[in-house]
Amino acid sequence: QQPVQSPQAVILREGEDAVINCSSSKALYSVHWYRQKHGEAPVFLMILLKGGEQKGHEKISASFNEKKQQSSLYLTASQLSYSGTYFCGTGGGDRGSTLGRLYFGRGTQLTVWP
């Protein structure tokens, strides 16, 4: 049930945009996005719930298409501080999800150069 993230890695110049995708083979109720900077713990960015809502966090936004079981994270006008590994975590209708667990993808490593 691990979601698939793409791409595995992205290299950007400051000010460029990026999109990170997360897709699942199972029906999803929620998608969570986290960012982990090198040597630090993952930090929560946002949650998207079933219903196609879109959310934003600074210049980072995301969409959730539950019919396609996909979510995308949009990083606009990237800054040096955006560098890190981005993880999506998904929750569905299985027992584990109803008890509170998430299934995390393998991560997308984003590097922003000046």
Next chain:
Amino acid sequence: DVKVTQSSRYLVKRTGEKVFLECVQDMDHENMFWYRQDPGLGLRLIYFSYDVKMKEKGDIPEGYSVSREKKERFSLILESASTNQTSMYLCASRRGLGTRRFIEQFFGPGTRLTVL
């Protein structure tokens, strides 16, 4: 301020030793999790607990056990450490399921365990 602490940042153990990793949260959270993080494999769930004394296996429970005797503390136990358990171990916690079912997890700083 929300806080999840782990007993050690770095730990070196010998093969066959019994290893205890401790995690404490001060947010009165019902749910606690232990993950293993290896390069290219993401965050893999070992075990989680949704209440005191309650535990559920995650995706890679083999070789591990857990204990949750108090709400704020969740321990991961490696019964007989092996070299393939060398990894970064992350603990996390979150509020239990209620009206807001799907809410964020707060992570600790991690313990980098090396088994020689």
